[in-house]
Amino acid sequence: MPETAIDVLGLTKVYKDGYKALDSVSLTVQKGSIYGLLGPNGAGKTTLISILSGLFDRTSGQVKILGENTEDLYRNELQEKIGVAPQEIALYELLTPLENLSYFASLYGISGEKFKTRSKELLEKFGLWDVRNKPVKRFSGGMKRRLNLIAALIHKPQLLFLDEPTEGIDVQSRNAILEYLTELNEKEKITIIYTSHLLAEAESFCHEILIIDKGEKMIHGKMGDLLKDSGKGLQQVFLELTGSHYRDL
Amino acid sequence: MKILWAEIKKELLLLLRDKAGLALLFIMPALLVVVMTYIQDAAFRVFSNEKVQVIWIDNDDTKSSNSIKSELETSGYFELVDSLGDKPINAELGKGLISDGEYQVGIIIPKDFHKKFKSRIKGRVDSLLADFGLADSNQMTVSNSPITVNLIFDPLTKATFKTSISNGIMGIINELETQYSFQAFRSKLAARFPYNPSGNSELKLKPIIGFEDEYIFKGGSGSLPSSVQHNVPAWSIFAMFFIIISFSQRIVEERISGVNKRLRTIPVHTGLLVLGKALTYVFISEIQLVVILALGFWLMPILGLPELVINGSFRLLLLFTIPISLASAGLAILIGKWSKTRDQAASFGSIAVIIMAALGGVWVPVFVMPSLLQIVAKFSPLYWALEGYYSIIVRGSTIYELLIPASILITLFGITFALSTLKRD
Numbered sequence: 001m002p003e004t005a006i007d008v009l010g011l012t013k014v015y016k017d018g019y020k021a022l023d024s025v026s027l028t029v030q031k032g033s034i035y036g037l038l039g040p041n042g043a044g045k046t047t048l049i050s051i052l053s054g055l056f057d058r059t060s061g062q063v064k065i066l067g068e069n070t071e072d073l074y075r076n077e078l079q080e081k082i083g084v085a086p087q088e089i090a091l092y093e094l095l096t097p098l099e100n101l102s103y104f105a106s107l108y109g110i111s112g113e114k115f116k117t118r119s120k121e122l123l124e125k126f127g128l129w130d131v132r133n134k135p136v137k138r139f140s141g142g143m144k145r146r147l148n149l150i151a152a153l154i155h156k157p158q159l160l161f162l163d164e165p166t167e168g169i170d171v172q173s174r175n176a177i178l179e180y181l182t183e184l185n186e187k188e189k190i191t192i193i194y195t196s197h198l199l200a201e202a203e204s205f206c207h208e209i210l211i212i213d214k215g216e217k218m219i220h221g222k223m224g225d226l227l228k229d230s231g232k233g234l235q236q237v238f239l240e241l242t243g244s245h246y247r248d249l
Numbered sequence: 250m251k252i253l254w255a256e257i258k259k260e261l262l263l264l265l266r267d268k269a270g271l272a273l274l275f276i277m278p279a280l281l282v283v284v285m286t287y288i289q290d291a292a293f294r295v296f297s298n299e300k301v302q303v304i305w306i307d308n309d310d311t312k313s314s315n316s317i318k319s320e321l322e323t324s325g326y327f328e329l330v331d332s333l334g335d336k337p338i339n340a341e342l343g344k345g346l347i348s349d350g351e352y353q354v355g356i357i358i359p360k361d362f363h364k365k366f367k368s369r370i371k372g373r374v375d376s377l378l379a380d381f382g383l384a385d386s387n388q389m390t391v392s393n394s395p396i397t398v399n400l401i402f403d404p405l406t407k408a409t410f411k412t413s414i415s416n417g418i419m420g421i422i423n424e425l426e427t428q429y430s431f432q433a434f435r436s437k438l439a440a441r442f443p444y445n446p447s448g449n450s451e452l453k454l455k456p457i458i459g460f461e462d463e464y465i466f467k468g469g470s471g472s473l474p475s476s477v478q479h480n481v482p483a484w485s486i487f488a489m490f491f492i493i494i495s496f497s498q499r500i501v502e503e504r505i506s507g508v509n510k511r512l513r514t515i516p517v518h519t520g521l522l523v524l525g526k527a528l529t530y531v532f533i534s535e536i537q538l539v540v541i542l543a544l545g546f547w548l549m550p551i552l553g554l555p556e557l558v559i560n561g562s563f564r565l566l567l568l569f570t571i572p573i574s575l576a577s578a579g580l581a582i583l584i585g586k587w588s589k590t591r592d593q594a595a596s597f598g599s600i601a602v603i604i605m606a607a608l609g610g611v612w613v614p615v616f617v618m619p620s621l622l623q624i625v626a627k628f629s630p631l632y633w634a635l636e637g638y639y640s641i642i643v644r645g646s647t648i649y650e651l652l653i654p655a656s657i658l659i660t661l662f663g664i665t666f667a668l669s670t671l672k673r674d
Binding site: 053054055076077079080082083084086087088089090091092093094095099102103104106107108109111135151152161 | 251252254255258259262263266267505506507508510511512513514515516517
């Protein structure tokens with residue numbers, strides 16, 4: 001039986017203003033899989049990924065990450081094993097890629113030769129080595145997205161949380177990101193939790209998906225099985241489950 | 250330690266890349282200290298070695314009025330102006346010059362001043378002698394109402410300046426009045442009793458009680474505070490607290506950009522990162538102080554301003570800057586944590602700094618404030634910062650005398666630091 005990377009049971013999140021973002025959601029993510037969290041705007045994707053990555057507290061329910069129970073506080077040992085690329089470009093725009101990476105790496109205790117080797121490997125892989133000493137503020141959206149992802153990978157995490165990692169970027173950058181993530185997943189067996197509104201991308205990228213809406217789980221399973229069972233494409237399945245009306249939250 | 254260094258290095262890099270921020274941290278305070286010192290130096294000189302120009306309008310031009318004029322001129326405090334070029338200044342012209350703000354003060358001696366003055370003196374002496382049965386047979390009743398000498402002021406003249414000028418002029422006039430009274434009294438007595446003059450027939454009265462001013466410095470010696478010694482510490486502190494604006498904005502920026510989100514997924518304690526930021530700003534504040542002190546030592550004398558003199562220890566000044574900058578950094582972090590936007594942080598930060606500076610005595614010394622404000626002033630960290638700097642620069646205090654202001658500033662940092670780490674984004 002494959003090991004699980006994430007076990008969630010009856011997870012509920014109610015914000016201070018009373019808004020219920022997640023309502024008793026349960027899911028299991030196998031180690032080494034690419035897991036897509038899909039849903040319309042306001043479905044609860046970012047809340048779910050934020051709780052799983054330790055950014056938000058949960059109201060109730062149980063969450064196990066890499067076999068360890070996460071109580072209210074995320075523990076340091078667990079944080080060393082996870083990497084998070086937020087939806088925002090979480091970088092210092094006045095600093096260069098190398099300076100950004102050096103700062104985040106040093107917070108993980110990575111420095112010296114180890115940092116040089118790792119940063120060079122990642123920057124080269126994502127085509128940013130030549131601009132490593134230029135301030136990030138001069139970068140295009142695609143370059144910033146790639147660097148945002150590199151910052152989450154600098155410490156070689158076992159579990160990677162990506163909140164809309166290909167949002168608003170060109171085809172080339174998107175392709176580079178997805179290719180690298182697939183390679184990473186296949187070679188290093190890194191588990192990837194990914195959210196996106198791009199269903200075609202998710203269909204080709206994810207092994208498993210969870211579609212949620214209004215904080216509730218709509219469907220959960222292996223991508224191939226879901227599509228085979230329904231005999232439809234992912235977009236059609238998605239619209240049938242979540243409806244075709246606007247979600248202007 | 251490595252994490253602390255990483256945070257400091259990152260903050261310094263961000264500062265170096267932010268040209269506008271650097272200008273705000275160094276150029277603005279440097280300009281401020283030079284401009285404010287220039288402005289305040291003029292006021293300092295008015296009360297110290299500069300003579301005050303006084304318009305002199307003499308409608309009597311007699312022995313009595315000329316005596317007053319002579320006494321005012323020889324006092325060393327006043328320069329009497331009675332003409333513009335060849336044109337004598339009359340009441341109309343004098344009032345015009347003052348209302349235009351060209352002069353701040355004038356004296357108008359009324360017509361028949363001498364006559365009335367002599368008459369009042371005679372009346373006073375006769376009245377006194379009558380009490381002893383020595384009244385003149387031809388004694389006349391003389392009015393007791395005072396003779397009015399008009400002192401005219403520019404409405405923009407500060408009350409303290411007006412009072413000190415009025416007191417100075419009235420002191421000289423009173424002295425003359427006493428002198429004339431004694432002379433009249435002696436003349437009357439000489440007419441009735443045997444008179445053996447001591448040779449001083451003009452009888453120049455000298456004060457019986459004299460005052461000697463002495464400034465007491467720690468260690469026995471020191472120099473008097475000049476405009477530079479007031480402005481350099483005051484505006485250095487203002488600059489250190491002005492950091493709140495850029496610092497709090499940077500904290501908001503970290504949150505808005507998502508960097509905070511990333512940092513919270515990294516196994517590092519928030520307190521350590523906050524401490525790293527605070528230490529960076531301690532370093533920046535030390536540089537600010539050195540830059541402003543350098544202006545005081547070298548630039549200000551070139552500009553014709555007094556040279557900065559530090560009566561205490563320079564190293565102590567650097568040491569006391571640590572609690573000041575920590576208090577400033579603590580407030581910046583707190584404002585940054587609680588502000589939702591950069592604009593909110595900037596507005597709140599700047600208003601807070603200006604209020605704290607005003608209360609703390611940066612613009613106006615605390616001792617001239619109303620009693621209630623003097624109590625409120627003690628809640629401003631700038632008050633304690635200024636107290637400490639003045640103690641070192643003017644009074645030459647030692648480290649033990651700085652323990653109270655330093656403890657208060659460090660306590661403030663402790664409170665703001667704790668509140669900042671408690672706030673979750």
